[in-house]
Amino acid sequence: MMTRLALVSESAKTAPQSNAPTTPESGLSEDATPRLLVIDGHSMAFRAFYAMPVDKFVTQAGQHTNAVHGFTAMLLTMIKERKPSHVVVAFDLDTPTFRSLEYTEYKAGRNKTPEEFYGQIDLIIKVMAAMNIPTISVDGFEADDIIATLAAQGEAAGWDVLVVSGDRDAFQLITDKVSVLYPTKGISAIPPMDAASVEAKYFVPPNRYSDLAALVGETADNLPGVPGVGPKTAAKWINQYGGLEGILENLDAIGGKVGESLRAHVDDVKRNRRLNHLLRDMELPVPLEQTLLQAPDRDAVEELFDSLEFNQLRKRLFDLFGEAETDDAGEAHQVPAHRVVTEAAALQAWLAVDGVCAVDVLSEKLGLAHEAVGVALVRADSAVVVDLRTADEALESALASWLASDATKVVHEYKEALKALSVRGLSLAGVQDDTSLSGYLIQPDRRSYELAELSKVHLKVGFEDSVQESSGQLDLGLSEDTSFADAVQRGYVALLLSEHFAPLLVERGAAVLLRELELPLAAVLAQMELTGIAISQERLAVLLADFTAAMNAAQAAAFAAIGHEVNLGSPKQLQEVLFEELGLPKTKKIKTGYTTDAASLKALLEKTGHEFLAQLMAHREASKLKQMVETLKKSVAEDGRIHTTYAQNVAATGRLSSNNPNLQNIPVRTEEGRRVRDILVVSEGYECLLAADYSQIEMRIMAHLSGDAGLIQAYAEGEDLHRYVGSHVFGVAPADVTSAMRSKVKAMSYGLAYGLTSFGLSKQLEISVDEARTLVKDYFDRFGGVRDYLRGVVEQARVDGYTSTIEGRRRYLPDLSSADRQLRELAERIALNSPIQGSAADIIKHAMLGVAGELQRQDLKSRMLLQVHDELILEIWPGELETVKALVVEQMGSAADLLVPLEVQLGLGASWNDAGH
DNA sequence: TCTGGAGCAA
DNA sequence: ACGTTGCTCCAGAA
Structure with missing residues (x-):
């Protein structure tokens, strides 16, 4: 039963508290009967x-x-x-x-x-x-x-x-x-x-109502009664003779016209009585x-x-069930009382008891990071809290050694806990479940995996958390008592959730992924985030100035071209200028009018050659870059480094995502854009950055999954894949594949993994739909395994309800059977893409574990800094270059056993840009 | 505060 | 309707 009142700790009841139980007016179980x-x-x-x-x-x-x-x-x-x-x-x-x-x-x-x-x-x-x-x-x-x-x-x-x-x-x-x-x-x-109201209305007790209805008849059921007999007459007879049986026994005694009528319709009455008997x-x-x-x-x-x-x-509906029933669920989910321990001996005594223990780390903001200030330890029936700010050395060390031990623990958001603890020099081992990760593996396309939400969805139990509700800040007048009680409550919910998830994980084949991939990866990511990447303040300043100047110049020139000012960043105002004032041809329609996106502006420029368009595009590029550099600058921490945060449970395919700032979308395609990568540099004391990326990992996975002989052969021979495919699709020798042909098949190959249609391909390659269709046909004629595989994926997903990566990571796609065509076709494209994108994600995650493991095993000082989907950025300690290069190639190359080799490309440099290739 | 448009990456 | 997965910014509406 959904309730927001069930989770109240014993200790919380003594103090006035926002989530203290209230007696509901309408408890569903207040009656004993x-x-x-x-x-x-x-x-x-x-x-x-x-x-x-x-x-x-x-x-x-x-x-x-x-x-x-x-x-x-x-x-x-x-x-x-x-x-x-x-x-x-x-x-x-x-x-x-x-x-x-x-x-x-x-x-x-x-x-x-x-x-x-x-x-x-x-x-x-x-x-x-x-x-x-x-x-x-x-x-x-x-x-x-x-x-x-x-x-x-x-x-x-x-x-x-x-x-x-x-x-x-x-x-x-x-x-x-x-x-x-x-x-x-x-x-x-x-x-x-x-009974009384029936008697009042029909003059017979309820158990005689059927008798009455048999005599009177029921129009709704098309059962005619005795003509001339209404409820009053019927009731009179029933009461006089004690029921229908008595009436039938005394048929002849009933006089008058109604008596005759009754005798004439006695069969109808008997039938009515048979039929209305329930x-x-x-x-x-x-x-x-x-x-x-x-x-x-x-x-x-x-x-x-x-x-x-x-x-x-x-x-x-939700209001009704939200406020209903507290007692039953409350007893079933009673948050244990907690006490604050101040003595090492008391903590050790509590820890000596067996059983899975939830750990919830209370933290306080410390610059851009968080520092642990307290730890709640929760078992099903008992809880303790350690206040790290007041703990003496003995207590903290008792806690530290237990946290570092392999005693089994459950947490929510393991990575964040690790980071907050590490600021205090504490570690955390023995974690068998992180409910934010297990929840994700079970259901990878939820938007959020916050404890309160998982609890609501999976346990049907809601709870309030004053810490979360005040956006994670502890110093908003919340008493310590409240934060400790909330921490205990969170720990308790994590414990319940973990128990609830365990069978689901097994059922969905995700237990191994959790234990051997995601949980260990969380620790690796925590370390990468804590390390961060060094930046060059000088280059940052220069770049900011350059981009600002370029932006201003383009803006001035744009204004000059149309003779007045306009907000170049406002699509709405731009539409006015372009399509009304300048009367340029209309572009593709969007919700708010006509698009002003880069592709359309480029097409308009080629058609009309209008100077405003050129300047607008230049302004867009410069302001985008300037804004990006500014964002990076703002995210530089006190240590002069940028610490991104990786989200391990956001991308439904299994990929990581990066935020605050996003370091997975730093420009690389244009010369100007790449200058942003020059800001990210090797740390002082280190030798250089090493960038290692997988070559065409998604195409290789496609080759593996489809088992297509042609693709496998191409990779086995180490050929240029696109040239090879091009030569087959166009029927020419590999040497005669032109760059236009190569780029066509390249777009095609990648498009296939996204569920590309002929229409989309024609658009991207700026060719006719017919031409695109021919290209697809020629492609599939040569690489039939790919066509068969792609067809099979969707079919299988429709049967199973989900797709799987090579490692068995699932994505559920209920929309594959949607009646809504748009939704269904989207689900089909997702089904095509998820196994490929997801398998690539699994592979690089394994590689990261391998690399981190080897660096540690060999006691190297070089370290892993960033991950960008198919690329790892490391920082090399003097003298370790060759060793690290070898281990990176080895670990990345052996992260999966595919039908085709996994190739790794390396680059070195003092900045990320220099390390690129 | 939220949405849509835009643009960056893989 | 027409290619997947993300993040972040801005403008403009609410």
Whole structure:
């Protein structure tokens, strides 16, 4: 059950605290007696349909949803107001029932189902599934029988039962424990009918209601009664003779016209009574206990309500389940009480107990980095906190040796913990799980892996974290007590999550990836981030001045060309100048008008030769570079170095990403851009930078995965791949492959790994679609293995629901079966690309572990600084160059065993630019 | 504060 | 509709 109150530590309860438990007004379990809510699905759906305007509830896809909406709203209101502990919905099937088989006119003559109603029952069933509410339908029986059986079972178990039905036959079910809610108008809530209200209305007790209905008839079911007999007469007879049986025994005693009428229609009455008798002893596919009201499946609700365009209802639903039920979950997930230990002996005593322990490191901002100030150690039933600011030497050393030991630990964000601890000279070993990484391996395309979110999604337990909510800063008036309590809470959640993830990891084949790749890599990355890369302040200053001057010159010239000023950085203003003022031809349409991107400006310049365009492009380039240099300058730390941060759980393919600043997108293609790489230099005391990159790793993976004989042969012979492919595609000797041919097949080869279409290829190569199509065909004729592989990947992914890298890293692609063509085709392209990009990511990660391992094993001072997807940048200590070159080539080259060799290129220099090649 | 456009890398 | 994975900046709207 989703609750934000469950995770409250014992110690927190004593102090006033934002997340202290409050007694909810509507605890779902406040009553000792279970309360079962049974809903007649079809009748309520119809009520909802006629209660809600048809034309106000249509999705963009054209699906009517008024009945779904009304039904769901009604259900939420019921749950909120009636507070059932158990909920179940019964549906009719379209198949014949024992009633329609006996009496073919049964329920005939009803109006045809309106077209707009079509499909809404299925949607309601889907909503119920997302809400984890069971639905029951049984072939050959009506929902009424299911409801009667459920009511009987509930009553037998001593429960209270509330039946919601638009069918009066349900009145016969009413007892002390069973009441019926029969909406008279629409679906608005009215008080339920009990025995007294049935008697008041029909003058018979509920158990005689069926007798009355048999005599009177039921229009809705097309069951004619005795002409001339209404409820009053029927009730009189029933009370006089003690029920229908008594009436039938005394048929002749009833006088008058109505008596004759009764005798004439006695068979109808008997039939009516047989038909309106509800079965109470059916075998149901869902046992009563399974109707327990649970938390909705959040993801499923999100997805379904998105497609139904139910935004208000979604909020109502989550509000309802967010504030409900605290007791049960609270007991199941009780954060252990903690104490702050100040003595080494006390800590050692606590640590002597066995069991997995979560470690949460509290840190404080220290310049651009973080420094550990406290450590919370949490086991399932007990927790301690060490305050590093006040700890004496003995305590800190006791903690340090335990942290460095191989005692098994669970953390959230291992890399950050390592970095914060390392500032204090502490290490952290024995980590068997980092929930931010295991969460990622299980579900690699989430946007965030914050503890609170993982907890919500996977454990259905929400919690508040005052530290996270105040954006990680500790000095915002938060008491120490609060931060310690929060740290304990985070540790406890990490512990629960880790336990929850363990079987999922195994099931998804990700346990090995976590243990042998991601976790050890986190430690390597932490070290790289802490090390950073040196910069040249002088070059930085010169470059900034140069780019600023170039930018200003271009801006002045641009203004001169049009005779006035304009914000060159505003696409909106540029559109005005280009397409209205200058009347240039329109470019490709975008959301906000017409694009002013570089490719379009280039095309416009070639067409018109307008000076403004040339200056605008020059300005764009210079200001981009200037801005980039400025960003780098701002990110220089006190040690004069730049420390990027690698995100290990952002790219859904398994790649790393780099931020603050991003050092994976430093320019390299143009001469001017490469000057930015000159800023990043070798540290003082070191000999040079070494850049090592894989040559065409993605194409080699393509060769491996496809097993294409041609590609494998090309690599085996060490040929220039694109020249080789070109010679085959164009049918000429390798020596006769022109540079135009080579660049075509190069674009083609890489495009294939991205799901390129003929259209895209034609655009990129500036050739006709026909020409592109021919190129694709010729390519596939020669390299059929590639075509077969690419086809197979998508097919397999559709079957499995996911793609895999060589190492088994998965990416789930539910959109492969989406009805939305755009989404589906995107998923197909992702399916083509992920195994290739992801396998490359796995390989370089292995290489990094190998390189870091060898550097350490050989006790070298050279160090790894950066990773740029297929490239590693190292810094070489004097005298170690040859050793490091050899180990880097060896480790990178042997990081995977492919059908083709992995080739590594090396470059050396005093700056990153110089080390490039 | 958020979105779209733009542009840099692999 | 038309090539994947990222990050960051700016302008302009809210």
